[in-house]
Amino acid sequence: MELTLEYAKQLDQTDSLNRYREEFYIKPNTIYMDGNSLGLLSKRAERTLLESLNDWKEHGIDGWTKGKHPWFFLSEKLGEMMAPLVGASANEVIVTGSTTVNLHQLVATFYKPEGKKSKILADELTFPSDIYALQSQLRIHGFDPDTHLIRVKSRDGRFLDEEDIIEAMTEDIALIILPTVLYRSGQILDMKRLTAEANKRGILIGFDGCHSIGAIPHSFSEWGVDFAYWCNYKHLNGGPGSVGGLYVNKKHFGTAPGLAGWFGSKKEKQFDMEHSLTPAESAGAYQIGTPHVLSLAPLLGALEIFAEAGIENIRQKSLKINRFLMDLLDQELSDMGFNIGNPQEDVRRGGHVSLEHKEAARICKALKENGIIPDFRAPNIIRLAPVALYTSYSEVWEVVQILKKIMKERQYEKFANEREVVA
Ligand SMILES: *Cc1c(COP(=O)(O)O)cnc(C)c1O
Numbered sequence: 144m145e146l147t148l149e150y151a152k153q154l155d156q157t158d159s160l161n162r163y164r165e166e167f168y169i170k171p172n173t174i175y176m177d178g179n180s181l182g183l184l185s186k187r188a189e190r191t192l193l194e195s196l197n198d199w200k201e202h203g204i205d206g207w208t209k210g211k212h213p214w215f216f217l218s219e220k221l222g223e224m225m226a227p228l229v230g231a232s233a234n235e236v237i238v239t240g241s242t243t244v245n246l247h248q249l250v251a252t253f254y255k256p257e258g259k260k261s262k263i264l265a266d267e268l269t270f271p272s273d274i275y276a277l278q279s280q281l282r283i284h285g286f287d288p289d290t291h292l293i294r295v296k297s298r299d300g301r302f303l304d305e306e307d308i309i310e311a312m313t314e315d316i317a318l319i320i321l322p323t324v325l326y327r328s329g330q331i332l333d334m335k336r337l338t339a340e341a342n343k344r345g346i347l348i349g350f351d352g353c354h355s356i357g358a359i360p361h362s363f364s365e366w367g368v369d370f371a372y373w374c375n376y377k378h379l380n381g382g383p384g385s386v387g388g389l390y391v392n393k394k395h396f397g398t399a400p401g402l403a404g405w406f407g408s409k410k411e412k413q414f415d416m417e418h419s420l421t422p423a424e425s426a427g428a429y430q431i432g433t434p435h436v437l438s439l440a441p442l443l444g445a446l447e448i449f450a451e452a453g454i455e456n457i458r459q460k461s462l463k464i465n466r467f468l469m470d471l472l473d474q475e476l477s478d479m480g481f482n483i484g485n486p487q488e489d490v491r492r493g494g495h496v497s498l499e500h501k502e503a504a505r506i507c508k509a510l511k512e513n514g515i516i517p518d519f520r521a522p523n524i525i526r527l528a529p530v531a532l533y534t535s536y537s538e539v540w541e542v543v544q545i546l547k548k549i550m551k552e553r554q555y556e557k558f559a560n561e562r563e564v565v566a
Pocket of ligand 1: 351
């Protein structure tokens with residue numbers, strides 16, 4: 144069947160999530176395809192941020208316990224709101240820190256090398272910040288990252304094979320850290336299977352959920368995942384520098400935080416100001432200091448939308464609109480040097496399309512000049528994320544038409560094929 148603009152419009156009309164689009168600030172004459180890097184502002188997130196500012200205005204110090212969104216309980220409240228998105232109980236999730244800080248905290252807490260069992264297993268395609276954190280944690284323990292950080296190799300530079308990861312789960316591994324979804328290719332790892340294999344071998348396993356939170360459902364508790372961490376500014380639309388999240392399986396409650404601070408206290412004990420910490424009996428124990436209230440506040444509104452729309456519905460639309468984009472790319476751009484570098488199967492693809500082209504850097508610049516916001520990942524990837532809550536099928540149609548025009552007219556040739564400072 145030939146895909147047409149009329150068909151795209153029909154899909155928009157029957158899309159049950161279409162009504163959320165008007166809740167977001169979408170710049171006129173632009174098509175935002177970068178919600179996997181920084182999600183857009185919604186009116187509800189704006190409202191809860193302004194309400195929190197007003198709590199400060201009205202209550203001063205008393206805003207910790209009074210006002211519309213008392214700050215003392217905000218991280219716990221948001222943890223409860225976020226728990227359904229990761230498949231956890233309310234007290235297994237806390238909204239705190241940032242991705243990298245939370246990884247440091249969780250490794251400081253759960254990496255306990257013993258004798259030969261002292262290595263950390265990761266992969267060669269993961270996000271660099273995770274690797275830097277793991278290398279520095281190994282150094283703190285007196286180990287050489289060159290011998291103690293094992294990175295599973297990719298066979299093709301795009302994907303990881305679960306078989307290869309399982310094979311690398313040897314007796315000398317103390318801890319495994321893997322992404323839920325690879326940030327370039329959008330591949331979803333089989334978390335259930337990998338967790339079962341790690342559990343079987345008595346190796347702790349933690350996941351970086353930055354590219355899956357808010358895009359796909361998870362069942363961390365059911366799968367037996369030991370811990371996870373993620374950022375909230377991508378698919379979750381929490382805003383630039385939004386506070387991150389972490390999950391700790393309840394079987395680990397009571398494990399002393401590796402990096403302790405007074406916000407990890409049992410709430411009732413915190414203001415006793417004792418010099419011995421009584422940690423919370425929940426994921427809250429892994430907080431460190433005073434929460435960044437104004438970077439938490441937009442999440443209240445942002446998460447309301449997820450609760451209402453439902454993560455299963457979001458996933459269904461995400462699969463459908465990403466497939467629509469891939470089918471259109473096949474139909475319109477098959478002879479122009481592009482390759483779709485994300486998995487094709489639904490169970491293995493996340494929330495974005497990974498389009499490869501040797502001129503990717505400057506094609507991205509031409510897209511921006513035409514009002515389309517993609518993102519570029521060196522050396523050759525254009526990431527395009529049609530987002531379930533605010534991207535329309537008609538926009539996806541237009542993106543592909545504009546891309547086709549850019550290629551036909553060789554518009555990209557007037558730009559240098561190199562990345563910007565922030566790509
Ligand atoms: C975005 C992202 C990060 C960013 O970490 P911050 O500490 O929030 O800067 C880390 N890991 C992955 C996989 C990401 O996609």
